[in-house]
Amino acid sequence: MIGRAMNDLLQDFLTEAHESLDVVDVELVRFEQEPNNADLLGRIFRLVHTIKGTCGFLGLPRLEALTHAAETLMGKFRDGMPVTQDAVSLILAVIDRIKEILAELERSQSEPGGDDDDLIRELESTASDASGAGKNVGTLVYQVLERPLRPGEVPLDELERAFREAPGPSPAEEERRANTERRDDERREAAHRAPTLRVHVETLERLMTMVSELVLTRNQLLEIMRRSDNPELNAPFQRLSNITGELQEGVMKTRMQPIGNAWAKLPRIVRDLSAELGKKIELVMQGEDTELDRQLLEFVKDPLTHMVRNSADHGIEPPDERRAAGKPEAGTIRLSAFHEGGHVIIEISDDGRGLDAPRIRARAVRLGLVSESDAVKLSDAQTFRFIFTPGFTTATEVTSVSGRGVGMDVVKSNIDQIGGTIDIKSATGQGTSLRIKIPLTLAIVSALIVEAAGDRFAIPQIAVVELVNVNGDGEHKVERINDATVLRLREQLLPVVHLNALLKLPAPVNVDDEHFVVVMQVGSRRFGIAVDQVLHTEEIVVKPISTMLRGITVFSGNTILGDGSVIMILDPNGVAGALGVNSESSAPHEAVAERAASEESDSLVSLLVFRAGSSEPKAVPISLVTRIEEIDARRIELSNGRHVVQYRDSLMPLLPINASVEVRSEGMQPLLVFIDKERSMGLVVDEILDIVKDELEIKVGSRTPGVLGSAIINGRATEIIDVAHYLPLAFEDWLHRAEIGDETLTRRLLLVDDSSFFRNMLAPVLKAAGYEVKAVGSGVEALTVLERDLRFDFVICDIEMPGMDGFELAERLRADPRTEHLPLIALSSHHSPAMVERGHEAGFGKFVAKFDRDGLLSILKERQVSWARAA
């Protein structure tokens, strides 16, 4: 009976209803906390109303009756009825019922039988209770059942009219309908939202495949262009190349979805859990707009939900226990997401009781995962990783929420599957924090191309920690314990395996020849893969391997390189598995190394080491570098006496890092690319040497512009480059750089800025000026840090931050007797007199422009002088 048009309409309705209901879920939970928020209620009301209207039109009486009753109760809220938790729970129960009916509708294309009198009765009675006229419940039921579903009651919106007037919707009408519908339903949002269009996921997938092919073809053409010498081709190829790049970016963008989509259900889950467990839990979400590939989003959805559940169930203590521990009664679960160097970082942290290391150790021994004697040698960080073992649970009783032994292993395997990593940090009594690092997209990844036994392989950059050059008489040597090879690296012993041995390829002729060790990290495990050569890095398009080869766990895929050859991609997890480093029992020396690593991991910085001009190595924190590129030097043009290159649809200025670096005119030119919002800049260097993780401690300050100072990296004196120096050289609107003060009084600073770019830019400057710096990404984090540690001399805080802004943070700090005297300095990209006024009221002593490091350092210096006097 259902016609095609009707069927399509039903399908549209189902999709939209699912989306609307997810929004309603979230908004209702918020509404419960902010019952006076009329906007919020208005939005919920409109969504439910739209569903009701469409149900009436599509002839779905059960849904219509249910939504109608819910709408009536919400109408009472709007008229001023007090919002109770019970009432909200009731509406949430209705939403759940609606979802059940929708699921059945989707399956069988018709509304399931039965009725919802139970819920409708409750809704009606709740609504009438509030109106105060002690009506008999029975009468109300009668009323509901007796009342015919009057179609006139449903306001016919444009959707219905369009449908009635035309025999079937034409695409143009669909489009118009979509627009008018939105105007009616979400008038407010419509003002700042462009028209959208639903596209089938398959279409996008196909587009992505085609773009990947195009990228490969372009890479191949580039390879041919390098060999041939036909200037006629240069211009059209350049254009093809640019358009390909744009297209790739465009298509990738269509696949991107805000991570908030995966979080939508969490407020509801946390709300229900806190009621069920009798705990007070606040869920703070930050960075909902952070986008990642939809395919990846699917993979992280369930793990995130699971981890939040775990935090609520195991992490957060009951109110009385928290009170006894001197904590606020309400626990906080924080979810945050942000981009960092081509990856998405998701953090889930709670301020609960933390993981119980001794108990986990005991459990691991009981399960036979580790021997008793080895267990005592395990560091806490190592111990925590047991929770990823299948069937591992320490929950003494199985609650309905968790403790069923399913979970964290699934979480880990999901994250593994998408080439991500997961790290745990936990402190007894202070909480647990899980950090997930995943690539932005699965389709195209940055990889290191290495060579072993004459064959090339790709290693995904995400797992590479550093590269070590090993030569016969150099500082780094691979040593042998019986048949096992190890590498001594900064007081750690790393297990090392030669790629040839791992892949059963012919062994290298002379093992003592110069070669490289790629240090990889999987979870908290580190190991080295020795290779004959490291060739270059390349953005590779990952292609799945055929079924014939799927049993080989050390490969995750294959790819076509620019020169047209196919190479295999190593799977870091598979390699770790093949090496046995995944097995949680490990040699004691490794445990010591682990402990050392976990203790200093906070102060370790990943640095990109390169050569430019002189033979002395130079380095820059890799988190500041957006990309490492090698471009064809012929693409470099001169404009106005400055070197520029067409890069991702704009002209990117190129700056030699110092006067002795020459911009090449042929061959390949290595570049460090920095992108901050709209601007990009390329620093010209001679050679990329290494990526190392080391403590960034600037020993000697520098007065050379562009150099922060020198530090010992990998045992060698290395100049640390000041990226901020080059930005104003490339763009006039970046403020001028300051000379760095040479005071070496150790004062501790807390730097609060939501932009990792600025954190990374300011922290080294402040460190170079002799301060000890702790950098955090939000006001909430700042408060958490201060909660534990008050020994800060200054708080330097960004004003414009999502969530808690600088003003709010300042007010909170002032309100707390422990922090009220802490000097506060505000950082702001623009400051009006009114803003400064407000800042002073909030408690900021000084205002400094964001790029004015001169100003910042001189303020800090002033304060120090006054301290010195006071002392």
Next chain:
Amino acid sequence: MTTRHESEIEYVTATVGGQLFGAPIARVLDVFAPTRLTRVPLAPPEVAGVLNLRGRIMTAICMRRRLGLPPRENEEKCMALGIERDGEAYGLLVDSVGEVLKLPFADRDAVPVNLQPSWARVATGVHRLEGRILVVLDVDRCLERRSESLAA
């Protein structure tokens, strides 16, 4: 499909170790000379490697190894039949590729019972030609792991 089509089958012929084989033309998407084969460590022995055919990654199966024959004397000089299964591209490496033969379906004989199991696995029948015998290849079976098909 009509019976007229079914009465005759076209085969792409190829030789492996001196034996003539025929693969149904409907399954052969390409005939090409493989270049730049990348070996795959730890792969099953019959996998000769992976290669790039017009932007597509193809897994190459060495038919000599699949059939348990000694390796080719000149590894470089071989041909490949491009086939597809479940959206994946494979290339069957053969010694040489010959003409396309149209043979009546009715002339097809069953696989002789005394044929070696590794051969019988991949054969669906034989055709008696003048002076020689053509073994009809089951291309899907060629893609089964050799160890699997032996165990089966």
